[in-house]
Amino acid sequence: MIPFIDLKQQYQALKPQIQERISRVLEHGQYIMGPEVREMEARLEQFTEAKHCISVSSGTEALLISLMALGIKPGDEVITTPFTFVASAEVIVLLGAVPVYVDIEADTCNIAVSKIEAAITSRTKAIMPVSLYGQPGDMDEINAIAARHGNIAVIEDAAQSFGAIYKGRKSCNLSTIGCTSFFPSKPLGCYGDGGAIFTNDDAIAQACREIRIHGQSKRYVHTRVGVGGRMDTIQCAIVLAKLDRFEQEITSRLELGARYNELLSGVVKTVAQRADRTSMYAQYTVLVHDRDAVQVKLTEAGIPTAVHYPIPLHQQPAYVGYCRVEGDLSVSEAMATQVMSLPISPDLDSATQQMIVDALVEATRA
Known part of the structure; x- marks a missing residue:
């Protein structure tokens, strides 16, 4: 069976750079907050043109720390989509806040902007659109809605879209805060867990930096409630090695997506x-x-598939009692029964892609 995401081939292409980067960390021994951490953050600031990048231990932690930095507290509401990975709701519920779900667009599967405004109440403190499958949502329209209703922050959950461009601007630098994940299968992945927060707001950035190290403003001075949310140095070193090839991989992904289309x-x-x-x-x-x-x-033809996501969050047993549903979520429910993802990774060759398409044509033939 062909791999769903071919990380082994990517590693072979980058093996000398990755091994050299890891070896450097092993030599200096600064496994936590070593020099590669700030080096990676600086590279990502340059890439996104965001003023601040704060590396963290996962994409989930990026969302959690962002909400904490905004002061989200019990009873506050965060508007988001039910058609996403559970982390998007998980972090809201962990803080005692309420996920408020609005439906998605039937064509892009991103949050339906036309439904957001009706969900806003006096308790709404943030809107969290998810850039699903790698494509940003209608961020300008979402930012405009947030601005019309006062002090509502917009957090782009860009776990799947790092490297994408929206109206000439990079995903992760489209709103108050952008969060991404470096989980191995993501467009820019490490070899474990990792993530990053992006913002142009100095106060939010400072809060995020302190929260990720147990709320410390300096060693053993805890000015905030925090978490152990640091991204370890070796994982940052791996991202640095992969960054040298990332623009090439972006081009490859765009070409593969266009060819699939x-x-x-x-x-x-x-x-x-x-x-x-x-x-x-x-x-x-x-x-x-x-x-x-x-x-x-x-599967019989040797083609792996995946479903992202089979059960919308408002139907997940653990979250039914914690959320508020705004309006009808029938599109999310319908998409959950129909979506299916095909193999794609930067090194997918045209012959294999054609084989995948041929197998899908055969499998869907009436």
Whole structure:
């Protein structure tokens, strides 16, 4: 079976650089907050053009620390989408706040901007759009809604979209705060857990830096309630090695996504791509009926698939009692039964991609 995401081939292409970077950390021995941490942050600030990058231990921790830095407290509300990974709601609930779900667009699967304003109350403190499958949502419109209603922060959950461009600007630098993940399967991944927070606000950045090291303003002086949220030096070193190839990988992902779009036109419905932004195609996702049967046929043909995500968050047992649903969520519920992701990674060759498409055509044939 071909790999769903081919991390081994990527490693072979970068093996000397990765080994050299790891070896350097092992030699200096600064495994926590070593020099590679700030070096990576500086590189990512340059890449996104955000003023501040704060590395953290995971994408989930990036969201949690961001909410803490904004002062989110019990009873506050955060508007988000139910069609995402559980971390988006998890961090809200952990702080005693309430996830408020609004439905998604049927074509992009991103949060439906037209539904956000009706969900705003006096308790709304943040809006958290998710750049699903690698494509940013309608960030300008979301920022405008937040501005109209006073002091509402916008946090882009960009775990899947680092490297994408929205109207000439980089994902993670589109709102009050941007958060991303360096989980190995992400567009820019390390070899464990890792993540980053981006902001142009000095006060938010300072709060995030202190919260990630147990709320310390200086050693053993705890001015805030914090967490152990540091990204370790070796993982930062791996990201630094991968950054040298990242622009090439972005180009490859764009080409692969465009080729999938072309090859699958008229075969299956695909997630729509807006003209004013790019997608990192963290997952290449199609919509199919009788998904279970299609997946079985593809597995038999040696083609792995994945479902992101089969159960919307408002239907997850652990979260039913903690959320508020605004309006109808029928699109999210329908998409959960139809979405299916195909193999994609920067080193996917055209012959293998054609084989995937041929197998999908056969599997969906009536």
